[in-house]
Amino acid sequence: MALRVGILGAGFAGAMHARSALGLEDVRVMAVAALPLDQAAALAKECGARVATAEQICTADDIDLVVVATPTHLHAEYATAAARAGKHVFCEKPIARTREQAEEMVRACDAAGVTLAVGHVVRYFPEYRRAKRLLDDGTLGRPAIATLVRGNFSVGSAREWYLDAAKSGGVVLDLMLHDLDTVRWWFGEPSRVYARRFTGSGGLEYALATIRYDDRPIVQIESSWAEHSGFRTGFELRGDRGMLVHDSRDASPLTVQSPAGREGPAMMATPALSESPYRSQLRDLFARIRRGERPLVDGHEGLRSLALGLAVIESADSGTVIEWKAPA
Amino acid sequence: MEGAGVSRRLRVGLLSFAHVHATALASTLRQLEQVEFTGIHDEDPARGTAAAKEHGSRWHETLDGLLEASEAVVIASTNVDHRRYTEAASAKGVHVLSEKPLATTVADGRAMIDACRRAGVQLGVAFPVRSSPAVIALKEAIAGGGLGRIRAVRATNPGQYPGAWFGDKRLAGGGAVMDHTVHAADAIRWLMSDEFARVQAELGAFIYGLDVEDCGILSCDLAGGAFASIDCSWSRPQTCPTWGGVTLHVVGDKGTVDVDVFRQALTHYDDTTGRARLVGWGDDLTARMVADFADAILAGRDVPIDGEDGLRALEVAIAAYRSSEAKQPVAITALQA
Numbered sequence: 001m002a003l004r005v006g007i008l009g010a011g012f013a014g015a016m017h018a019r020s021a022l023g024l025e026d027v028r029v030m031a032v033a034a035l036p037l038d039q040a041a042a043l044a045k046e047c048g049a050r051v052a053t054a055e056q057i058c059t060a061d062d063i064d065l066v067v068v069a070t071p072t073h074l075h076a077e078y079a080t081a082a083a084r085a086g087k088h089v090f091c092e093k094p095i096a097r098t099r100e101q102a103e104e105m106v107r108a109c110d111a112a113g114v115t116l117a118v119g120h121v122v123r124y125f126p127e128y129r130r131a132k133r134l135l136d137d138g139t140l141g142r143p144a145i146a147t148l149v150r151g152n153f154s155v156g157s158a159r160e161w162y163l164d165a166a167k168s169g170g171v172v173l174d175l176m177l178h179d180l181d182t183v184r185w186w187f188g189e190p191s192r193v194y195a196r197r198f199t200g201s202g203g204l205e206y207a208l209a210t211i212r213y214d215d216r217p218i219v220q221i222e223s224s225w226a227e228h229s230g231f232r233t234g235f236e237l238r239g240d241r242g243m244l245v246h247d248s249r250d251a252s253p254l255t256v257q258s259p260a261g262r263e264g265p266a267m268m269a270t271p272a273l274s275e276s277p278y279r280s281q282l283r284d285l286f287a288r289i290r291r292g293e294r295p296l297v298d299g300h301e302g303l304r305s306l307a308l309g310l311a312v313i314e315s316a317d318s319g320t321v322i323e324w325k326a327p328a
Numbered sequence: 329m330e331g332a333g334v335s336r337r338l339r340v341g342l343l344s345f346a347h348v349h350a351t352a353l354a355s356t357l358r359q360l361e362q363v364e365f366t367g368i369h370d371e372d373p374a375r376g377t378a379a380a381k382e383h384g385s386r387w388h389e390t391l392d393g394l395l396e397a398s399e400a401v402v403i404a405s406t407n408v409d410h411r412r413y414t415e416a417a418s419a420k421g422v423h424v425l426s427e428k429p430l431a432t433t434v435a436d437g438r439a440m441i442d443a444c445r446r447a448g449v450q451l452g453v454a455f456p457v458r459s460s461p462a463v464i465a466l467k468e469a470i471a472g473g474g475l476g477r478i479r480a481v482r483a484t485n486p487g488q489y490p491g492a493w494f495g496d497k498r499l500a501g502g503g504a505v506m507d508h509t510v511h512a513a514d515a516i517r518w519l520m521s522d523e524f525a526r527v528q529a530e531l532g533a534f535i536y537g538l539d540v541e542d543c544g545i546l547s548c549d550l551a552g553g554a555f556a557s558i559d560c561s562w563s564r565p566q567t568c569p570t571w572g573g574v575t576l577h578v579v580g581d582k583g584t585v586d587v588d589v590f591r592q593a594l595t596h597y598d599d600t601t602g603r604a605r606l607v608g609w610g611d612d613l614t615a616r617m618v619a620d621f622a623d624a625i626l627a628g629r630d631v632p633i634d635g636e637d638g639l640r641a642l643e644v645a646i647a648a649y650r651s652s653e654a655k656q657p658v659a660i661t662a663l664q665a
Contacts, residue, residue: 144534145543145561147484192655194528194547196555198479206480206579208557210530210545218530220545220559222482226579238543238563240535319549321528321656 002028003286006057006087008078009069010034010043011159013092013119017067018047020279027286031057035070058082065090065115065289073167076101079116083108088115088289090282093181094173094309095302097166099327102306106299117285117295118302120181124277124284127246131237132186134244141241143187143217148179148235151227156203163203171205172197172316173309176223180312181297181305183211183219189326190219193308197316200226209312303327338622341366341388341398343413344405345379347427348490349454349614353402354383356615362622369394371409395420400625402454402618403427406499407506411436418447425452425621425631429510429645430638432501434663437642441635452621452631453638455514457574459616460589466578467519469585476581478520481556483512487572489562495538503540505531505648508560510641511574513548514633517640519578522552524640528657529648535562546648549657558644569595570606589613 003026007018010032021027029047033054034040044051058066058081066082068075068091076096079089089109095118096102109116122128134140152175156163168174172195183190195209204226211219217238237244254272275283285295304326315322340363342354357365367386370376380387388394394401395416400423403413410431414424424444430453431437444451457463469475485508493499500506517523526549531541546558564572574589592610617633624631643663651658 142534144532145545145559145563147559194530194657196480196547196549196557198555200479200581204479204579204581208480208482208547208555210528210547210557212530216532216534218532218543218545220557222577224579224584226584228584236563238535238561238565243563243565243568319526319657 002026003289004028004030004062004064005067006031006033006052006060006063006065007043007047007049007067007069008033008054008057009092010040011069014067014069015043016278017069017090017092017119017282018043020276020282021067022047023279024283024286027282030063031060033057054078055081058087059085063087068092071161071167072169072173073097076105079105080108083112083114083116086112086114090117090119090285091302092119093121093302094169094177094306095299096306097169097173099303099307099310102299102303106303109299115289115295116299118297118299119281120178120297120302120305121277121281122178122182123185123296124280126273126277127251128182131235131244131246135186135237135239139242140237140239140244143237143239145218146183146186146235146237147220147222148182149222149224150175150179150233151222151224152231153228154203154205154225156225169309169313170199171223171225172207172312173306175225176207176209176221176312177305177309179221179223180211180308183221184305184308187213187217187219190308190324193311193315193322193324195312195316197313207312207316209315300328336626337362337364338626339364339366339397339399340622341394341401342368342385343391343394343401343403343417344409345370345372345375346406346409346493347404348492349427350379350404352614353404353618354379354385356612356618357402358383358385360615360619360622362619362626366397367394371405391416392420395422398422400425400622406493407432407501408499411440414440414451415443418443418449421447421449423450423452423625425454425618426638427454428638429501429506429642430635431642432506434639434643434646437635437639441639444635450625450631451635451638453633453635454617455511455633455637455641456613456617457511457515457589458518458633459611459613459620461611462587462589463515463519463576466576466585466587470519470580471521475578475583475585478578478580479554480579481516481520481554482577483516483556484559484575485509485512485572486559486561486563488564488566488568489536489542495536495540497540500540502645502649503533503538504542504560504562505529505544505645507562509544509546509558509645509648510638512558512560512576513641513644514637515574515576516550516556517637519576520550520552520554522550522554524644524647524660525549525551526657526659527644527647527651529651531648531652541652544648546644548644567603569604
């Protein structure tokens with residue numbers, strides 16, 4: 001039987017997840033919501049789905065799973081509503097804007113017996129998975145120091161809600177959260193956090209965090225909304241037996257030029273793969289749901305990564321070192 | 329070479345061959361038109377005589393012999409010896425260009441500055457990054473306001489572990505932090521015309537089994553409100569195609585700039601060693617740095633990078649050690665008090 005999906009949000013993430021779901025067997029996109037509602041029309045048409053309000057999707061009889069790809073501060077409200085109506089929830093990262101919201105989502109989904117998955121899609125990016133394997137099998141030796149960078153142009157110039165820290169959490173909960181989750185996935189729970197950050201006009205924001213593990217490694221994360229030429233990622237991972245280096249700018253088998261110059265769509269740095277990591281993420285999630293298994297990144301795990309992001313913000317705001325204790 | 333057309337040559341000697349940069353410095357002293365290379369003295373006579381022979385330079389059995397033959401000396405000793413060599417040179421009225429870091433303690437660095445000031449000689453510090461055309465272009469862009477206000481800098485100066493005494497705290501004053509922090513710290517101070525105010529650091533001895541740190545990330549606040557980080561780690565594996573590098577990622581209100589100082593390099597795939605090596609073809613930064621020092625002395629001007637610059641950069645490294653112990657940020661003023 002097909003898994004019937006409703007999509008909340010028709011922005012970058014909503015469209016990405018809808019298109020990723022479309023390519024999967026036994027999955028049907030039933031409805032798309034957006035605010036204002038008419039912004040859902042094009043994506044709904046592309047998916048052969050109806051336009052509906054978020055409230056309708058969260059309670060519709062013909063929907064099994066709700067993809068929450070709204071602005072961050074609205075995740076909890078819709079995820080909770082969907083769970084109470086017995087629907088599985090796949091929530092874009094960060095799980096929520098605040099820890100309390102995230103805890104409420106986890107409780108609601110646990111109580112309803114539905115799956116709550118969080119879209120930490122980097123765990124499906126093959127370059128990060130390959131690095132994880134080389135860490136786990138000892139090829140790199142004991143990890144000593146790692147640097148992870150992630151940059152994009154000022155996304156707030158296109159999507160205004162990103163500029164409101166109360167809604168989005170800024171560059172730390174947008175970009176850095178990917179790398180904070182990656183670091184937890186690679187190395188486990190750190191012991192302390194120190195960060196600096198600035199916010200400028202025109203949606204500029206930039207943050208540097210140092211994440212220290214009890215013994216090792218030392219990790220530095222750079223997250224930038226001042227990478228004006230577009231999206232990029234990179235990491236350097238040094239163990240006592242070797243080093244891995246990744247730079248998305250050197251990783252594309254496909255280079256396109258046009259007379260328009262460097263003005264191109266974002267996300268072009270993603271290497272061409274037979275299946276995008278976004279589709280792999282949904283394929284894996286839906287398969288796990290069918291088998292009755294837990295998702296790779298469940299609500300508890302999403303909550304821990306959010307909490308680490310909030311600790312980074314707290315350090316940047318206070319200028320102090322924050323001792324880290326992961327939520328249970 | 330640099331400085332063509334100068335009417336007089338400065339008599340410059342090289343003090344000690346302990347430092348890995350000594351070979352490049354000796355070649356530079358031999359090549360520069362405005363320099364007469366007066367020879368080498370080394371506390372290790374075997375090493376010194378071999379170096380003198382290799383560079384076709386005169387060996388001076390005694391320190392005084394070299395100082396008497398020279399108007400200036402370049403000190404390429406262990407870090408801890410910078411002070412005693414500087415004090416000896418200044419006492420003889422000889423100008424000094426010291427390898428970095430200036431010293432291993434703030435007190436030693438201050439003593440070197442005071443000794444040279446009392447003797448009326450100049451004290452320069454070897455920060456060749458300031459000689460990079462890319463870094464100079466960035467400095468001009470920042471000063472001209474083209475990038476807007478500079479808000480953040482992420483600097484890296486990673487390298488291979490240099491071996492020898494560099495991992496010996498008594499001779500080096502520390503590990504990777506002592507070796508590599510000061511290049512980036514000086515570049516940041518100079519580029520931004522600002523001073524470091526606060527340093528937080530995470531350090532570790534993870535890779536080589538040393539008593540000193542081989543990994544370090546510094547997070548720093550500048551007095552003017554910007555922040556900067558410095559990766560000073562000896563993180564480059566021995567199989568890395570190059571010794572390391574210096575990079576600066578500079579974020580301004582109006583633009584973002586990436587500098588990779590040693591990016592200009594050929595990739596040499598070498599079957600005889602079974603590995604690839606980068607062969608730099610950019611400007612010789614050591615030659616430009618020494619030439620600028622010599623030109624200033626010859627013209628009676630202040631040297632471009634002086635002892636105070638060296639001390640400011642050293643303070644950042646010292647603050648990093650304090651912060652690592654305290655597990656808290658440390659104010660630079662706490663070192664000066």
